[in-house]
Amino acid sequence: xxxxxxxGNPGSxxxxxxxxxxxxxxxxxxxxxxxxxxxxxxxxxxxEVEQHGKKIYLAKPQTYMNLSxxxxxxxxxxxxxxPKT
Numbered sequence: 001x002x003x004x005x006x007x008g009n010p011g012s013x014x015x016x017x018x019x020x021x022x023x024x025x026x027x028x029x030x031x032x033x034x035x036x037x038x039x040x041x042x043x044x045x046x047x048e049v050e051q052h053g054k055k056i057y058l059a060k061p062q063t064y065m066n067l068s069x070x071x072x073x074x075x076x077x078x079x080x081x082x083p084k085t
């Protein structure tokens with residue numbers, strides 16, 4: 001499994017700004033890979049897709065950038081991901 005996290009800030013105030021380049025990148029990957037629709041889980045919007053036989057989770061934390069670690073920790077713990085790999 002692989003987790004790709006795009007950092008940004010939630011809300012229309014930050015949409016399409018430099019603050020949300022991470023969200024835009026994850027949205028691009030989701031569209032390019034035809035990923036499942038994003039769902040709200042773990043203080044984030046999460047999608048998943050399989051590429052080259054590997055499951056990939058795409059995440060957009062909804063906690064604002066300076067608190068995004070909390071959301072990422074929840075995802076890593078739930079899916080039992082090793083942050084070192």
